[in-house]
Amino acid sequence: MTKTQPSIPILMAEDDDGDRFFARKAAEKNAIPNPLVVVQNGEELLDYLHGRGKFDQGRASTAPPCFILLDLNMPRMDGREALRLVKSDERFKKIPVVILTTSKAEEDIANCYQMGANSYITKPVDFDGLVEVFRSLKAYWLETVDLPIP
């Protein structure tokens, strides 16, 4: 039983369409009730949060996500820059950001935490590993933790 309302979206930034597909599958396998909104790069992530560009719905604003899954290496605006912008914005900095990336470089790990990432997870190489990651994301962020946007 999740502590968070199932209508609140999880926002994911991932440029690789294969990885996007697998993420959706992994979320489904874990019966995560929250809709997974997937954008392709850091710019779209910020557009979503600001409710602008392709996410401009006129008077209705986009629902703030319960947490963000953020790839690091993306075109147009990478995850490091997006992280910096999210965590320096008074409106968005409270949203938990979980880095989910292929990079296992110690420097990336340390820098992301330093910039305010709530956690850092290296993407597993296989689908079963990804399913396990999504299971623990659900167990931790949706069932154990109190989120700032319930």
Next chain:
Amino acid sequence: MTDVTRLAPILMAEDDKDDQLITQKALRENRVANPLVMVEDGEMLMEYLRHEGKFSGTPPAPLPCFILLDLNMPRMDGREALKLIKADEKLKKIPVVILTTSKAEEDIIRSYNTGANSYITKPVTFEGLVNVIRSLKTYWLEIVDLPAKNLD
């Protein structure tokens, strides 16, 4: 996932003696291998992290792999300690999990705004606490990559 951080201590700031004991029990129940360092208020917490006061011996005590932080403590509360930790260039990358009785939305939001990595309301039952510790163990010690402690 470096082995180095696997056995770094878990640092917990908790003023209530009973809660200290049951948390130690819950960690044992979950077979958490990392040593637990317990401090009783924000001031002791900062002394530990800064190698000051009673923690100023050599060699300096290792930085924790993560911190469990109660909010309501005497001398210096968790809100103040969190602010200090997350403003310190050397300490801010250490994950801080607020673990408190307060379920006030204001405390939750303010903690995340100050940079808390997560916020967990303390369960009222021991079983609930065992489950929370299990969740913490799986997430922070098995799934997540922690910052390597020697990066300054």
